[in-house]
Amino acid sequence: MIFKAGILVCFFTAFFLFALETYSQISPQIVFPNENNGDKSGAILVLEDSIYCKSSPNGFGNIQEIAASRTDSSQLEKEHNSVWYKIIAKEDGLMEFVIIPEQIMDDYDFMLFLYDSKTKTTQAVRVNKARNNTNQKSQTGLRKKVTRNFVGEGPGDGFSAAQEVKKGQVFYLLIDNVYSGGKGHSLIFSWEFKNQIPEKQGYNLSLLIKDKETDKPMEADVAFIRRNYAKADDTVFMGKGFHFFLPMDSGATYIIKAKADSFLIAQNEFKVYQSDTFKEVVIPLQRVSIGKIITLENIYFGGGSAVMLRKSLNSVKELAQTLEDNPTLQIEIQGHVNQPFNQTKRNKESYYQDLSEARAKAVYDYLIKRKIDPSRLSYKGFGYSKMIFPYAKNPTEEQQNRRVEILVMEI
Numbered sequence: 001m002i003f004k005a006g007i008l009v010c011f012f013t014a015f016f017l018f019a020l021e022t023y024s025q026i027s028p029q030i031v032f033p034n035e036n037n038g039d040k041s042g043a044i045l046v047l048e049d050s051i052y053c054k055s056s057p058n059g060f061g062n063i064q065e066i067a068a069s070r071t072d073s074s075q076l077e078k079e080h081n082s083v084w085y086k087i088i089a090k091e092d093g094l095m096e097f098v099i100i101p102e103q104i105m106d107d108y109d110f111m112l113f114l115y116d117s118k119t120k121t122t123q124a125v126r127v128n129k130a131r132n133n134t135n136q137k138s139q140t141g142l143r144k145k146v147t148r149n150f151v152g153e154g155p156g157d158g159f160s161a162a163q164e165v166k167k168g169q170v171f172y173l174l175i176d177n178v179y180s181g182g183k184g185h186s187l188i189f190s191w192e193f194k195n196q197i198p199e200k201q202g203y204n205l206s207l208l209i210k211d212k213e214t215d216k217p218m219e220a221d222v223a224f225i226r227r228n229y230a231k232a233d234d235t236v237f238m239g240k241g242f243h244f245f246l247p248m249d250s251g252a253t254y255i256i257k258a259k260a261d262s263f264l265i266a267q268n269e270f271k272v273y274q275s276d277t278f279k280e281v282v283i284p285l286q287r288v289s290i291g292k293i294i295t296l297e298n299i300y301f302g303g304g305s306a307v308m309l310r311k312s313l314n315s316v317k318e319l320a321q322t323l324e325d326n327p328t329l330q331i332e333i334q335g336h337v338n339q340p341f342n343q344t345k346r347n348k349e350s351y352y353q354d355l356s357e358a359r360a361k362a363v364y365d366y367l368i369k370r371k372i373d374p375s376r377l378s379y380k381g382f383g384y385s386k387m388i389f390p391y392a393k394n395p396t397e398e399q400q401n402r403r404v405e406i407l408v409m410e411i
Contacts, residue, residue, distance in 0.1 A: 028052045028186075033083040039063050040122075040172055043084035049189040056106065056182035057081040057175070066111070066174070073152030074127055076111055081177040085187065089165035093193035096162045098141040099175060102217070103183035107132035108140055108175055112163060115170040122172055125149065126163055130156035144192075162192075186243070205279050207244045209258050212284035217242040220260040220285060227253040227269070248272045248279075258283050259325070262411075264294065265318045288322075288329070292408045299363070299404045306358035308366070316363055319406070320370040330376045330410040335360030338392060338401035339384035349383070357381025363404055378409075 029048035036042030038061025060079035068075030089095065099108050109129040113122035128151040132138035140158040149161050165171070175185070209220045224237040224246060233255070237246060248254060252272050259265040263285040270279075286294050296319060300309040308316070323329055335356035360379040367377055389397035 030054060031083075033057050035059065035061055037061070037083050038079070040065060040084050040174070043086040043172055046085050046087045046189070049191070051085075051187040053083065053184045053187065055184050056103075056177055057083040058180070060176075070153060073129075073150040074124055076109055076127065076129055076174070076176060077153075079174070079176050081180060081182065083175050085173040085175070087171040087173060087189075089167055089169045089171070090191070091167050091193040091195065093165060093191055094144070094162050095165050095171075096142045096144060096190040096192070097173075098139055098143075098188050098190075100186040100188070101132075101138045101177075101183065102185060104134050104138050105132070105179070106138060106182040106185070107178040108138070108185060109178065110140060110176065111174040112142070113172040113174070115172060117170070125171075126160045127151065128158060128160045129153050130158050133158055188245075204277075205244075205246050205248050205254075205281060207246070207256060208280070208282045209242045209260075210282060210284050211263075212286045215284075218260065218285065220258040220263070220283075223257045225255040225257065227255055248276075250274050250276070256281065256283065258285060259322075260285055262289070263287055265322045265325070267314055267318050269314065288408055288411060290408055290411055293334070294406050294408070296363070296404045296406060301359055301362075301402070304355065306355060306362050308362050316366050319363070320367055320372060323367065323372050323376065324370075326411070328411060329408070331378075332407040332409055333360045333363050333377065333379040334405045334407060335363075335379070335381045336386055336401060336403050336405070337384050338387060338398045340392065340398070352383040353381055355381070356383050359404060 028050040029046070030052050031037075031044055032054050033044070035058075037044055038057060038059055042061065058081055060082050061084075064079055066076045066079050068077055070077045087095075099110060101108055110127070111124050112126035114125045115122050126142060126149050128140050130140070130151045131154055132140075133155075136158060138158075141160075142162045143159040144162045146157065146159045146161045148157065151157055151160055163171070175187070177185075207222070209218055209222065210216060211218045219240060219242050221240050222238070222244060223235055226234045226236050226249075228234055237244075250272050251274065254270060254272065256268045257265065258267075266283050266285055268281060268283055270281075288294070296315050298315045299312045301307060301312075302309065323331075335358070337352050337356045337359070339352060357380065360381055364377055364379040368374055384401070387401040388403075389401055392398045392401055
């Protein structure tokens with residue numbers, strides 16, 4: 001039996017820093033913050049460029065170390081639920097970082113302090129307490145091309161300007177979650193050192209794998225493939241985790257494949273254009289269990305036809321691969337059509353029934369051609385009896401009525 005339960009794991013990868021033509025994944029530093037880490041004296045030493053904080057800070061430690069006016073953009077008003085990190089610069093250059101909340105509704109603010117070893121004092125050099133922007137996944141941090149060092153309360157840019165660093169300088173980073181009962185976060189650093197090899201022209205890709213039902217990150221086997229139309233495709237990276245950062249080359253076309261036990265295989269294909277700089281891709285994986293009905297995304301047919309369009313091939317290929325990888329999986333393929341509620345029926349009831357069945361059979365026939373054992377497959381049409389939107393108001397809702405689903409019979 002190949003299926004096993006999907007497992008959430010604490011894998012994260014380093015941010016942006018890859019040597020020329022090198023693709024690598026670095027295990028994260030995993031931390032479990034305690035009360036002492038809520039004070040600067042108990043700051044967690046940053047050992048990796050990628051950190052996964054498994055739980056939300058709870059309280060402000062033993063001492064409330066911050067107290068300022070709400071209108072003072074150079075200070076947090078106070079600590080709520082905080083954790084401190086200690087950062088030591090390895091070389092002269094520029095420091096960026098991003099704080100990614102595990103729970104999008106959490107509102108993380110931060111203060112970055114430069115430590116003066118002579119006077120044993122710290123000075124705030126970057127502050128951001130802008131309201132969390134869910135459209136940007138509530139992320140905050142330091143970023144190049146941003147000019148403001150200090151961002152006050154309320155709506156605003158969640159990012160402050162990148163910080164220049166010198167080798168051996170010590171910084172303290174205070175991360176504060178305004179809300180109690182929140183969840184953990186990831187902290188990912190990007191360094192641009194003066195003696196660093198220039199990045200290859202192209203853009204950086206951030207890939208996140210999620211469980212479609214829970215919307216939580218989940219571990220998967222991932223392959224990054226560069227499409228080569230002249231000959232065989234090149235697999236440029238293979239790894240296991242839930243969050244990846246990779247450089248991509250301008251003009252190239254890439255395929256991302258993700259799979260995990262007890263989930264349907266998923267695939268994403270895209271081209272990198274000259275103007276691209278950074279792209280975020282989220283791949284949701286659909287869990288499989290007996291009795292579960294799963295809609296096959298991106299299955300398209302011509303109007304009134306049971307002939308699949310070319311853009312449907314990726315979805316049926318993914319289904320075929322899932323069946324090949326899991327030889328005990330048995331499914332029923334179910335076809336559905338749309339019947340506009342505001343139009344007079346132009347065809348007999350049998351027409352809709354036959355069309356829905358023919359569309360299900362089209363998927364069935366493709367799987368048979370892929371050498372899937374027919375005893376593991378069946379198909380059935382439902383006409384328009386199970387429309388998701390009986391009163392569809394737009395083409396999108398009509399398309400969701402016009403779908404193919406699979407019913408998991410055995411695993």
